[in-house]
Amino acid sequence: MKKTLVVNYTPREGSNTKKMLDHFIDRNKDKTEITVLDLTENTPDLLLRDNLNPMVARNFAGIAPSEDQQKLLNKNDGFADQLMATDYVVVVTPIYNYSLPATVKAWFDAIIQPGKTLAMTEKGLKGLSENTKAVLLTTSGGDLGSDAMKHLELATPLAKACFDLLGIPSEAITVFGTQQYGDKLDDLIEASKEEINVLSEKWY
Ligand SMILES: Cc1cc2nc3c(=O)[nH]c(=O)nc-3n(C[C@H](O)[C@H](O)[C@H](O)COP(=O)(O)O)c2cc1C
Numbered sequence: 001m002k003k004t005l006v007v008n009y010t011p012r013e014g015s016n017t018k019k020m021l022d023h024f025i026d027r028n029k030d031k032t033e034i035t036v037l038d039l040t041e042n043t044p045d046l047l048l049r050d051n052l053n054p055m056v057a058r059n060f061a062g063i064a065p066s067e068d069q070q071k072l073l074n075k076n077d078g079f080a081d082q083l084m085a086t087d088y089v090v091v092v093t094p095i096y097n098y099s100l101p102a103t104v105k106a107w108f109d110a111i112i113q114p115g116k117t118l119a120m121t122e123k124g125l126k127g128l129s130e131n132t133k134a135v136l137l138t139t140s141g142g143d144l145g146s147d148a149m150k151h152l153e154l155a156t157p158l159a160k161a162c163f164d165l166l167g168i169p170s171e172a173i174t175v176f177g178t179q180q181y182g183d184k185l186d187d188l189i190e191a192s193k194e195e196i197n198v199l200s201e202k203w204y
Contacts, residue, residue: 002204004032005086009039009093009104016178016189020137021092023193024200031204032088037079039103044110045075059115076110083111088133088203089168091159095140099154108162117166127167134163134170135199137192141179173199 054069163170
């Protein structure tokens with residue numbers, strides 16, 4: 001059975017984005033082995049002085065970290081290994097301040113590792129997960145898909161750029177306007193479930 005990694009960041013009680021995820025899981029749980037990484041419980045380490053420097057030295061210059069330094073790299077390395085071992089990735093998150101929440105970006109920062117998930121070739125970086133596929137399930141309060149606001153919608157292009165780096169073709173299923181169109185919210189979520197059904201047929 002193919003493996004699916006769900007990267008879930010839906011901390012708000014009653015999360016609308018999680019409704020999309022619940023539907024995805026209900027629809028596909030018998031067709032694929034699903035592992036849920038809950039970023040609110042298992043949060044990637046931010047890249048700070050003590051872990052960034054040994055990671056750069058190791059990944060870019062081949063300098064082995066000390067045992068203590070390796071301990072500081074283990075958590076994010078584990079996320080990178082988890083990505084390399086999956087066939088499908090589902091990132092589930094609301095849009096915060098026009099972009100991906102910092103916790104989700106921290107996950108991308110943890111897994112995008114030259115020498116591990118990317119190869120350094122003469123032509124530049126090459127993602128090593130070309131057989132993996134990804135989707136972003138996301139919602140925003142305002143209609144960030146409208147002509148007036150679409151230039152502010154930085155979440156889906158950022159996720160796509162990160163997946164592109166990893167060599168992973170990705171798409172996004174979005175519900176824009178959970179607050180702006182609050183009276184039609186149920187219909188909007190239902191429409192996203194239809195899109196999830198279409199994706200599920202394609203994937204599994
Ligand atoms: C910290 C924070 C930042 C937000 N920033 C934006 C934003 O920039 N643009 C927007 O349209 N909605 C924004 N929202 C609204 C959420 O994107 C929206 O309510 C979303 O559907 C919440 O998803 P959830 O129900 O899964 O928590 C923000 C909400 C929070 C809590």
